[in-house]
Amino acid sequence: MERVAIAGPNFSGRSETLRARLGADGKSFFLGPYAEAALSGLSSTVADEIAIYRGSAQRHATFPADIAAAGMRKPATLSGGEQVLLALHCFSRSDYGAIGIDTALEQLDVANRARALDYLAVGAFDVTLADNRVEQAPAGWSRQDTARTADGFSLDLEGIAGALKPRTAPAIAISGMDFSYPSKDIFRGVDLSLAPATIYRLIGDNGAGKTTLLKLLVGVLAPARGTISLDGTPYQPRRSGNRAFALATQNPDHQWCGATLREDVARRRNALSGRGIALPSEEEFAALSRRLGAKSLDNHVYELPLVARKRLSWLWPFCGAMPWAMLDEPTIGQDRDTRVALAAAVTRLGERGYGVLFVTHDDDFAACVPHRVLRIGGGTIREE
Amino acid sequence: MTPNGAIVFGLVVVAGAMLARDAGLAMLAVVCIAFGAVEIQSRTLRALTWSAGIVAPLAAFMAVVWIGIVGRAPDEIAAGVTGSRTAAMAHVLTVSGRLFLVALVVQLVISRFAHLTPLQFIRSIAAPVTVKKLTVLTLSLIDTILQAVDRARTALIAAGVVTPGFSMRNIGHGFILIQTVWLSVITIATGRLKDKWPAENTLARLDHALSSPSVPLGCADLIWIGLAAVASAVAVAVR
Numbered sequence: 001m002e003r004v005a006i007a008g009p010n011f012s013g014r015s016e017t018l019r020a021r022l023g024a025d026g027k028s029f030f031l032g033p034y035a036e037a038a039l040s041g042l043s044s045t046v047a048d049e050i051a052i053y054r055g056s057a058q059r060h061a062t063f064p065a066d067i068a069a070a071g072m073r074k075p076a077t078l079s080g081g082e083q084v085l086l087a088l089h090c091f092s093r094s095d096y097g098a099i100g101i102d103t104a105l106e107q108l109d110v111a112n113r114a115r116a117l118d119y120l121a122v123g124a125f126d127v128t129l130a131d132n133r134v135e136q137a138p139a140g141w142s143r144q145d146t147a148r149t150a151d152g153f154s155l156d157l158e159g160i161a162g163a164l165k166p167r168t169a170p171a172i173a174i175s176g177m178d179f180s181y182p183s184k185d186i187f188r189g190v191d192l193s194l195a196p197a198t199i200y201r202l203i204g205d206n207g208a209g210k211t212t213l214l215k216l217l218v219g220v221l222a223p224a225r226g227t228i229s230l231d232g233t234p235y236q237p238r239r240s241g242n243r244a245f246a247l248a249t250q251n252p253d254h255q256w257c258g259a260t261l262r263e264d265v266a267r268r269r270n271a272l273s274g275r276g277i278a279l280p281s282e283e284e285f286a287a288l289s290r291r292l293g294a295k296s297l298d299n300h301v302y303e304l305p306l307v308a309r310k311r312l313s314w315l316w317p318f319c320g321a322m323p324w325a326m327l328d329e330p331t332i333g334q335d336r337d338t339r340v341a342l343a344a345a346v347t348r349l350g351e352r353g354y355g356v357l358f359v360t361h362d363d364d365f366a367a368c369v370p371h372r373v374l375r376i377g378g379g380t381i382r383e384e
Numbered sequence: 385m386t387p388n389g390a391i392v393f394g395l396v397v398v399a400g401a402m403l404a405r406d407a408g409l410a411m412l413a414v415v416c417i418a419f420g421a422v423e424i425q426s427r428t429l430r431a432l433t434w435s436a437g438i439v440a441p442l443a444a445f446m447a448v449v450w451i452g453i454v455g456r457a458p459d460e461i462a463a464g465v466t467g468s469r470t471a472a473m474a475h476v477l478t479v480s481g482r483l484f485l486v487a488l489v490v491q492l493v494i495s496r497f498a499h500l501t502p503l504q505f506i507r508s509i510a511a512p513v514t515v516k517k518l519t520v521l522t523l524s525l526i527d528t529i530l531q532a533v534d535r536a537r538t539a540l541i542a543a544g545v546v547t548p549g550f551s552m553r554n555i556g557h558g559f560i561l562i563q564t565v566w567l568s569v570i571t572i573a574t575g576r577l578k579d580k581w582p583a584e585n586t587l588a589r590l591d592h593a594l595s596s597p598s599v600p601l602g603c604a605d606l607i608w609i610g611l612a613a614v615a616s617a618v619a620v621a622v623r
Contacts, residue, residue: 019579026585036575037533040586042524048503052593070503100583116453218542241544253549253571255539267560271544302571336442 003121006130008146010307010337011153014130018100021128022259028098028121028126029053029091033332034251038087038104039075046086046360047071055095057313061123063119063366069205079359080107080329082204087117098126103333105131107250109206109361111128132335133362141354153293155307156199157341160318161348162330169323169355170231170244171196171324172217174381175225179209179216186212188379190226194357198348202359204376211250211251214326217357218242241273250359251331252313253302261289261312272321279321280332288315305308317356318345324355331362336382343368385423387500387508389605390493393419393515400616401485408476408619409481415615416488419608424495431495435487443480476619507596518589532568536561546611 004021006014009312024026031038046067065085068076070145078086085102088214091099099120105113120127121138129141135141151223172194179187186209194200202210215221217228217278228235230244237243249255258264279290286297292311294304301309310333317325327346339362346369349356360366373384400412420428422437450457456467457475497505502523506516546554547560554561580586602611 019583022583026583026588028583030580030583031573031578034575036572037579038581040584040589041528041572042586042590044502044523044527050500051501051503052589054593056592065610074527076527076534096584102579116516163603182577215542219548220538220541222548238548240546242542243544245542247542249538249542251566254535256567257539257545257560259567260561267545268543275544302567314614383483 001126003127003138003141004129004144005134005141005175006128006144006146007137008133009148010333011305012146012148012200014146015102015277015352016213017144018128020103020275022098027096028100029087029094029096031087031091031099031101031104032254033107034080035083035312037078037102038083040090043075045071046073046075049075049086050093053090053094053208057094057095060092060094060125061124063088063116063172064291065089069182079178079180079207079211080108080340081112084108084116085112085206086383087351088119088131089234094121096125098128100128103132105129105135106332107206107329107361109204110323110363114308121185132236132331132333132339133295133364135336139342153305155293155310155311155338155341157345160288161345163248163288163318164318164352164354166352167320167323167351169197171234172324172355173229175227175229177216177228178224179212180224181223185379187223188381190344190381192374192381193382194355195372196231197353197355198347199358199371200374201369201371201372202376203361204356208376210376211308213381214247214328214357215384217326218245218247219322225280241271241275242322243272243277244322245324245326246317246319246328248328248330252306252309255313257318258316260298260300261285261294264301265297268316268321277321278318285315285319288319309337315340318349319352320354323353324357325349327356327358327360329359329361331360331365339365340368371381385496385603385604385610386599387497387505388599389601390496390511392601392605393608394489394493396488396609396612396616398486400612400619401482401489403623404482404616404619405478405623408622409478409485409621410613412485413481413488415611418552418611420492420495424492428492430486431491434491435484439480439484439578442483446476446600447473447481460487482579498587503593507594508599512599513591513594517590520590521596526588528572529565530567532565532572535562536569539564584614 006017008014019257022030023203040049040052043052067082084107087266097104099227105116108116119141136363172248174190174192177187177190204210212221216223222238256264265285272279289297292315293308301312336344343365374381375384397412397416401409410543417428420431423478425447450472455469455472457471460467460471491597540561541548
C-alpha cells in the first residue's frame with residue numbers, strides 16, 4: 001500500500017498533482033474541501049449517500065461516523081466537518097482501492113482528525129493526501145514536494161492590517177437564546193456576553209453549532225427564542241438587517257453577491273448605504289483586493305482558484321466597514337506562511353478595536369492570535 | 385402495498401381525473417380519501433390541506449380570469465355562443481378539481497412511502513435502470529438548486545442585499561438572487577464534474593445502487609388499482 005503526503009506552498013500544483021495520481025479511471029475515491037467535492041451530489045439523504053458507495057464486497061474496515069446514524073438528514077445540511085466524516089465513512093464501505101484527500105481533513109476537530117489520520121495510516125488502500133497541517137510526512141508515508149509556480153497570487157496581509165482604521169466594536173449580549181434545526185437541537189437558553197473589541201475563538205465538535213452562531217448573529221437564521229443586543233441596544237438583524245458583522249464564510253462561495261468583485265462590492269455598498277454604514281471607496285477596495293491577490297476588481301471570482309477565492313473572502317472583514325469580523329475556518333487550504341500572516345492580521349484587527357469571532361480547528365494558527373475561547377456543545381456556549 | 389402498486393394506482397387516478405368532470409371527480413376524490421384513510425391514516429388530512437394549498441392560488445387566478453374577466457367557458461367561446469359566468473365557474477371548478485386530485489394522489493403516494501429514502505423508493509420501482517438513473521439525476525438537480533438557493537440566501541442576507549422575510553427590497557433585488565443562485569448551481573456542478581465524478585466514476589455506482597429484483601404486485605396493490613380503475617371508468621362514463 002502506498003501512502004503519499006503532497007507538500008508544498010499554495011499555487012504549487014498540489015491539487016493537480018493529487019488528481020494526476022488518482023487518475024480518471026474511476027478506481028479512486030476523491031475527498032475535496034467542500035460539499036461539491038466531498039459528497040456524490042446524487043443523494044437526498046445521508047442513508048442514500050452511504051448506499052451509493054456501498055460496494056458489492058466491503059474491502060476496508062468501517063470508518064465509524066456518528067453522522068452515519070442520521071439517515072434521513074440531507075447531506076448538504078451537514079456542517080463541513082460532518083460532510084468530511086460522512087465521506088470517509090462512505091469510502092470505508094466502498095470497494096475503491098485508493099483515496100485522494102485535498103485539504104478536507106483541515107475541517108475536522110482534533111479528535112476526528114486524529115481518528116481519520118489513524119484510519120488512513122493502517123487501511124489496505126493507497127492514500128494521497130494534501131494537507132497544510134501535515135508538515136512532516138507521518139511514519140510510513142512518503143512525501144512528494146511541489147514548488148511554487150511563477151504566476152502565484154501575491155498576498156500582503158501586513159499591508160491590509162496596517163491600513164485598518166481604528167474603531168470600537170460594541171459589546172454583544174445574548175440572552176435566553178434557543179435554536180434548533182428540524183433534526184437537531186443546537187442552543188438551549190444560551191446567555192452570553194462578548195466584550196467589546198475582543199478576539200474570540202469558537203471551538204466545539206464538528207456539527208456543534210459554531211457556524212450556526214455566526215449565522216444567527218448576521219440574521220441568516222432566527223433564534224426560536226431569546227434576544228441579542230449591541231451595547232445594550234436591541235439588535236434584530238432579521239428585521240433591521242445586519243449592521244455589525246462582516247462574515248467570511250467557511251466555503252468562500254457562500255458569500256459572493258456578484259460575479260465579479262466590483263459587482264460584489266457595489267451591491268454591498270448599495271445595501272448598506274441606506275443604513276448609514278460607510279464603506280471604503282472603490283479605489284480603496286481595489287487596493288485591498290490587490291493585496292489579497294486579485295489582479296483587478298473585474299476578476300470573475302468563480303474563475304479564480306479556490307485558495308485565491310478563500311483569500312478574497314477576507315476582503316470584507318478586513319475592509320473595516322463593520323465593527324465585528326467573523327472568520328469561519330479562515331485557514332482552510334492556506335499554507336504555513338499565509339496562516340502566520342493571517343494570524344498577525346487578525347491580531348491587528350483586535351488591536352485596532354475591532355471584535356473578532358473566528359472558528360478554527362487549527363491550534364497552531366490559534367496559538368498565534370491572542371484570544372479568548374468560547375466552547376460550543378451540548379446546547380450551550382461557555383467561555384473558558 | 386408496494387411502490388409499484390402505488391404508482392400504478394396514482395397513474396390510474398390521474399388518467400381518470402384528466403377525463404372526468406363534476407360527479408366523476410368527486411368519486412375519484414372519495415377513492416383517494418379512502419386510500420389515504422387506509423394507507424396513511426391521520427396524515428390524509430395533511431395531504432388534503434397541502435394539495436388544497438397548492439391549487440388554491442391557481443384556482444383564484446383562473447377564477448379572476450375566466451369568471452371575472454372573460455365571463456364565458458372555453459367551450460362556449462369555441463361554439464361562438466354568448467355564454468355565462470356560471471359556465472365559466474363550472475369550468476374553473478373542473479380544472480381546479482383535476483389539479484387538486486393530481487396533487488392529492490401524488491402526496492398520498494409520497495406519504496405512504498415516507499419511511500423509504502428517495503433512493504430506496506426509486507430502487508424498488510419496476511423500471512429500466514436508465515429510467516431510474518434519470519430520476520436520481522433529476523432529484524440531484526433539484527437538490528443542487530435548493531442547495532444553491534441556501535448559499536445565495538446566506539450570502540445576500542449576511543451582506544444585507546436581501547431580507548429574510550418579504551420586503552420591497554427583495555422584489556427590487558430579485559434578479560440578484562436569481563443570478564447568485566445560478567452562479568452557485570454552476571459552481572457546485574462544475575466542482576463535481578471536474579474533481580469528484582471523473583476520479584470515482586460516481587455515476588456508474590448508481591447501476592449497483594439501483595438494481596433490485598422485481599417485486600410482484602400484492603393483494604393490496606390489486607385492490608386499490610382495481611378500485612381506481614372502476615372509479616375512473618364510471619367517472620368517464622358519467623361525464
